[in-house]
Each structure stands twice: as C-alpha cells, then as structure tokens.
Amino acid sequence: MSFVNREIYVYTPAGDVLLVEIVGNSKTISLTVGGTRMDLEVNSAFDLADAIIQIASEMEMPHG
Numbered sequence: 509m510s511f512v513n514r515e516i517y518v519y520t521p522a523g524d525v526l527l528v529e530i531v532g533n534s535k536t537i538s539l540t541v542g543g544t545r546m547d548l549e550v551n552s553a554f555d556l557a558d559a560i561i562q563i564a565s566e567m568e569m570p571h572g
Contacts, residue, residue, distance in 0.1 A: 512532040517525050518541075526542040537553035539546045548556065 512530075514530045516528050516530075518528055519525055527540075528542075529538075529540040531538040531540075532550075532553075535550070537548045537550060539548060539553070539556075
C-alpha cells in the first residue's frame, strides 16, 4: 500500500494560519484541517477539489 502525503498552510480571513494535511492511499483520502480529520472516498475528494476550484475561480480577487 503506497501513501501520498502533502502538508500546506492556509490562511483565514481573520489572519489565522491552519495546517492542512492530506494523506492518500489506494482507497481513501484523509484530509485534516486545523486538527479536524475527514476520510473521503477518492471520487468524493475529486468532487470537493472541483467545487473549491470552481467557487474560488468565480470570486473576485481583491486588488492590492
């Protein structure tokens, strides 16, 4: 069984920093955000990723 691991930091609008850990194997993607873990089927992980990308791309980016 092979595992794929990735860790990233994300920022909330309030300025908090959250660790996001993603661990995958052949059947499950485990997503941990700020200490809360969710285990997802691979197809559900794709659906979640697609929804996040779609919503984020439709939002107006602030000019800075």
